[in-house]
Amino acid sequence: MLYFxxxxxxxxxxxxxxxxxxxxxxxxxxxPKGLLYYKYHPFLNEFFTELGAEIITSGDTNRFxxxxxxxxxxxxxxxxxxxxxGHVASIKDxxxxxxxxxxxxxxxxxxxxxxxxxxxEMIAGSVRGVPEIIGDPIYATNLxxxxxxxxxxxxxxxxxxxxxxxxxxxxxxAQRDFKNGRYEVQYNxxxxxxxxxxxxxxxxxxxxxxxxxNKLGVGVITEEVVNENEIDEQIKRLFKKPxxxxxxxxxxxxxYLSENKAIDGIVYISSFACGxxxxxxxxxxxxxxxxxxxxxxxxxxxxxxxxxxxxxAFVDMLEGRWQK
Amino acid sequence: xxxxxxxxxxxxxxxxxxxxxxxxxxxIPPFSSKKSLEIGSLYSPEEICLPFKINIGNYIQSxxxxxxxxxxxxxxxxxRFGEYxxxxxxxxxxxxxNLNFVxxxxxxxxxxKEFLHRIGTISGESKKTAYEKYMALYNAIKVLNLVxxxxxxxHENAGYEVKSGMSKSILTKCKSEVMKCGSPAExxxxxxxxxxxxxxxxxxKNKNPVRVAIIGEIYTIIEPFSNLYxxxxxxxxxxxxxxxxxxxxxxxxxxxxxxxxxxxxxKRASEEYLNMCIGGHARExxxxxxxxxxxxxxxxxxxxxxxxxxxxxxxxxxxTISKDKxxxxxxxxxxxxxxxxxxxxxxxAFIDLLERRKENVLFRN
Numbered sequence: 001m002l003y004f005x006x007x008x009x010x011x012x013x014x015x016x017x018x019x020x021x022x023x024x025x026x027x028x029x030x031x032p033k034g035l036l037y038y039k040y041h042p043f044l045n046e047f048f049t050e051l052g053a054e055i056i057t058s059g060d061t062n063r064f065x066x067x068x069x070x071x072x073x074x075x076x077x078x079x080x081x082x083x084x085x086g087h088v089a090s091i092k093d094x095x096x097x098x099x100x101x102x103x104x105x106x107x108x109x110x111x112x113x114x115x116x117x118x119x120x121e122m123i124a125g126s127v128r129g130v131p132e133i134i135g136d137p138i139y140a141t142n143l144x145x146x147x148x149x150x151x152x153x154x155x156x157x158x159x160x161x162x163x164x165x166x167x168x169x170x171x172x173x174a175q176r177d178f179k180n181g182r183y184e185v186q187y188n189x190x191x192x193x194x195x196x197x198x199x200x201x202x203x204x205x206x207x208x209x210x211x212x213x214n215k216l217g218v219g220v221i222t223e224e225v226v227n228e229n230e231i232d233e234q235i236k237r238l239f240k241k242p243x244x245x246x247x248x249x250x251x252x253x254x255x256y257l258s259e260n261k262a263i264d265g266i267v268y269i270s271s272f273a274c275g276x277x278x279x280x281x282x283x284x285x286x287x288x289x290x291x292x293x294x295x296x297x298x299x300x301x302x303x304x305x306x307x308x309x310x311x312x313a314f315v316d317m318l319e320g321r322w323q324k
Numbered sequence: 325x326x327x328x329x330x331x332x333x334x335x336x337x338x339x340x341x342x343x344x345x346x347x348x349x350x351x352i353p354p355f356s357s358k359k360s361l362e363i364g365s366l367y368s369p370e371e372i373c374l375p376f377k378i379n380i381g382n383y384i385q386s387x388x389x390x391x392x393x394x395x396x397x398x399x400x401x402x403x404r405f406g407e408y409x410x411x412x413x414x415x416x417x418x419x420x421x422n423l424n425f426v427x428x429x430x431x432x433x434x435x436x437k438e439f440l441h442r443i444g445t446i447s448g449e450s451k452k453t454a455y456e457k458y459m460a461l462y463n464a465i466k467v468l469n470l471v472x473x474x475x476x477x478x479h480e481n482a483g484y485e486v487k488s489g490m491s492k493s494i495l496t497k498c499k500s501e502v503m504k505c506g507s508p509a510e511x512x513x514x515x516x517x518x519x520x521x522x523x524x525x526x527x528x529k530n531k532n533p534v535r536v537a538i539i540g541e542i543y544t545i546i547e548p549f550s551n552l553y554x555x556x557x558x559x560x561x562x563x564x565x566x567x568x569x570x571x572x573x574x575x576x577x578x579x580x581x582x583x584x585x586x587x588x589x590x591k592r593a594s595e596e597y598l599n600m601c602i603g604g605h606a607r608e609x610x611x612x613x614x615x616x617x618x619x620x621x622x623x624x625x626x627x628x629x630x631x632x633x634x635x636x637x638x639x640x641x642x643x644t645i646s647k648d649k650x651x652x653x654x655x656x657x658x659x660x661x662x663x664x665x666x667x668x669x670x671x672x673a674f675i676d677l678l679e680r681r682k683e684n685v686l687f688r689n
Contacts, residue, residue: 074640076631076657109433111402117602118637125644137600239410240427243400273631278371279407286414 027157029053030095030131032087033060035080035116036103038201043175044099047150050167051157056095058087061204065090070300072127079271079299080198081115081122083205088123092130097156098123099134108141110245113276132156143172181224182210189218189318192257194250194284195269195277199298206269207304209296209311213267216315221263223253230256238283247280254284258291264318265292267311272299292318325349325424325449328391330379331356333546334475335571337499338468341508345460346450353386356549360385365660367415374550374629374659375543376408380415387421395446398429402603403634463508465575470515472570474498477522479555483533483564486526492559494522534623534678537616538567539609541628541635544658545569551627551658552667561675566621568612569605589615597641604634613645613653622678623652625671630659652677 029048031037037044037057048055058065061083069086092098100120103112115122120135136152139145147168154164180201182193191213199206200222210220231252235241242248250268257263266284270277281295294314296307327350329339336352343350354360360381367384368377383394394416399406409427416423426446431439447457478491485491498518505511536558544550545567558565568590580586587608594611601607609626616624626642628635639655646653654674656667 074636076636076639109400111603114402114603114606114633115637117402117600118598118606118634118641121598122637122640125640125642239413240398240407240429241433243406243433244402273371275373275404275631275633278369278631279404279411282369282372282411282414286418 027053027097028056028095029134029157030056030058030088030091030098032084032091032098032100033058034084034087034202035119035198036101036112037198039180039197040101040175042178043171044101046174047154047167047171048099048157050170051154051163053097053157056091058091061087061202066204066300074122074126076273077115077122078274079205080196080202081119082300083202084119085123085127088127088130092127095131097132097134098130099153102135102137103140104137105139105141106245107248110243110248112245146172179224181222182220183225184214184219184221187214187217187219189264189315189322190221190262191218191265191267191318192254192263193220193222193267193269194254196246196271196274199269199271205298206296207298207302207307209267209269209307212308212311213315216312218315218318220267221257223249226253226256234259237287242280242283244276244280247276247283250280251283251287255287258288264322265294265314267314268293268295270295270297272297292321325393326351326391327393327395327446328353328383328386329395330382331547331549332543333548333571334468334471334499337471337502337511338464338571340503341467341511342460342464344506345452345463345508346447346457347452348446348449351386351389351391353382353389353391356382356547361549361660367419369411371631372411373404373631375405375547376411377660378547378550379408380412383412383416384419387416387423392422393424393426395426395428398427400430400433401601403632405604460508463512465572467508467511467515468575469572470512470519471499471502472572474515474519474522476566476570477519479559479565479567481522481525481527481564482559483535483562484527484529484531486528488562489560490525491522492556494518494525498522532682533562533564534675534682535564535566535621536675536678537612537619537621537624538565538627539569539612539616539624540605540626540638540655541609541632542569542574542605544627544629546571550629551656552662552664554625554627554656554671557668557671558675561672563675566616568615569608587611593618597645598638602634602637604632606634606638609635609638610641610645613642613651614649617645617649617651621651622682623654623674625674626653626655628655628657630657652681 031044045055065086066083068089069082072089073082073085100123102120103116105111120133123130124133134153134156136149138149150168151164193200213220231249234252234255235248242251254266258266268281270281294310296310327343327348331353340352356378361378363384364377364381368380396409398409409425413425426442428442450457475495478495481491502511502514505514538545546569548555555565577586590608590611593614594607598607598610613624626639642653645651656670
């Protein structure tokens with residue numbers, strides 16, 4: 001009896017020691033602060049911190065990061081992709097493993113953009129000397145699909161499945177608790193700020209457009225405040241349902257607000273050569289008729305003075321309409 | 325009902341066979357030209373890709389000839405092509421045309437019933453029996469396959485022919501003669517004759533010409549106007565070229581794709597560099613580059629319209645392939661502003677580079 005107990009004891013001890021040894025690996029995980037990081041950073045940070053990785057994020061976008069991005073990325077790509085390349089370049093030497101979220105889907109039957117689907121390949125092809133990449137496809141249509149990704153990605157950090165499950169649950173909770181979006185009604189005028197989240201929340205790329213608008217007495221409303229059903233209602237008016245999640249959001253939210261007179265105008269931040277924006281802007285324009293809309297094109301050459309002038313002119317126009 | 329459709333390489337020949345067989349009136353738009361592109365760029369959104377603009381030009385030119393129904397295919401991939409129909413409908417409506425749009429979309433997105441309904445709006449016009457309709461479709465696909473085959477033989481032979489310019493002249497003659505035929509059966513007969521003619525051109529197998537693969541975005545490589553007739557130019561230079569993506573390939577690929585057995589060779593070849601479909605034909609582009617290298621081509625030319633999302637991903641992967649396999653790949657980006665002189669210079673420089681790599685500079689005599 002004693003003998004068996006002994007074996008039992010030893011084997012358990014072995015198990016524990018192994019599992020702790022496995023999780024104690026001190027791994028430095030790099031997460032570039034670009035693209036949908038602005039929307040999903042609570043999930044990513046919480047998940048990988050709980051798994052025991054040390055997280056290294058690149059800083060906010062700045063001139064250096066932008067220049068690096070332009071240097072590494074293919075010329076034809078859009079600004080956010082170039083900025084993402086810059087973020088990768090700025091942390092590639094500081095981490096052991098790099099997370100490049102290959103987000104395929106956020107809703108059933110919809111996509112983000114082809115460049116997201118091939119992002120890890122783009123990075124590996126363009127930026128020299130990148131460490132190992134976690135680039136498993138993310139189908140975040142429901143929790144089960146997302147959990148499948150969590151398992152494959154989490155295995156690269158730890159072998160402990162329980163730990164992955166706990167981390168996943170905590171991360172989902174963190175993401176749910178995270179509220180972003182702007183709803184500023186205390187100003188004289190209100191505009192819908194539309195566009196991809198990474199253009200709206202990256203203040204370097206959009207040159208602080210929110211601050212600029214606020215200074216001129218214009219409040220900003222973003223897509224997060226309109227609920228999904230209203231967006232679906234708007235989408236039904238189209239001949240064909242858009243198959244890009246952010247196209248759907250931008251279209252549904254701007255047309256809903258303009259139809260209900262909740263806003264005085266629309267400001268659309270669009271990156272140059274963005275395939276999705278080239279379509280959505282036209283769809284919105286067709287729908288809203290002569291409702292005021294300002295499209296701010298941004299690329300790596302955009303000058304701040306020109307943007308200021310355009311915003312000021314737009315606000316002047318809003319005031320003019322109001323006085324009528 | 326007078327049906328029209330946008331140009332895509334040799335599709336107009338197959339469309340003639342199809343609508344002749346069905347007995348439906350149709351208008352073949354004038355060949356894409358500077359004029360159609362001008363019309364297209366005038367009415368299209370500024371940042372949209374080149375195929376969209378040429379399509380709009382095609383529509384308006386055939387509407388001027390009396391067309392009132394437009395037939396296009398759709399897609400639900402992440403590429404912009406799937407959204408074409410909605411924007412094009414809006415644009416033409418704004419211009420005041422009263423048109424019918426028939427969008428043949430994948431059944432999985434619009435539902436089987438709607439899919440059959442849309443097909444029905446076309447086939448319902450025809451007074452033929454169901455068997456004749458089926459035969460019309462069968463013949464059209466046969467015509468498409470034959471034309472594409474003749475074309476690919478011509479492109480391949482251009483580097484080997486003894487009397488230079490033979491294959492090009494036969495190809496041009498074939499395309500113009502076949503359009504004069506009255507019935508689909510006649511067209512098939514004539515194409516078969518031309519295929520034999522094309523195969524019997526005197527060739528010199530000892531020649532060692534430069535061989536180039538044309539890869540990239542499907543519309544810009546198939547529609548000759550959009551790539552400024554690159555294949556004709558290569559034929560004139562005595563370069564043997566090959567393009568895998570053809571309208572007949574597209575038909576076959578679309579039919580086989582629900583079963584997952586479409587273009588197995590391309591899938592295998594692209595495995596190492598891009599192992600999933602990311603929309604458009606990026607995966608095909610990457611796979612073809614690898615295949616071209618394996619098949620002993622001297623180089624590849626990638627062509628895509630400005631701003632094409634999937635091809636940008638492919639473009640960033642191609643340098644890795646080029647380096648791994650020591651295989652030259654050149655990328656040409658086309659849009660409505662592309663100047664022909666600069667374009668030709670780049671092609672010639674690339675061909676020169678390939679010749680020097682072969683250490684066979686004077687092969688052209």
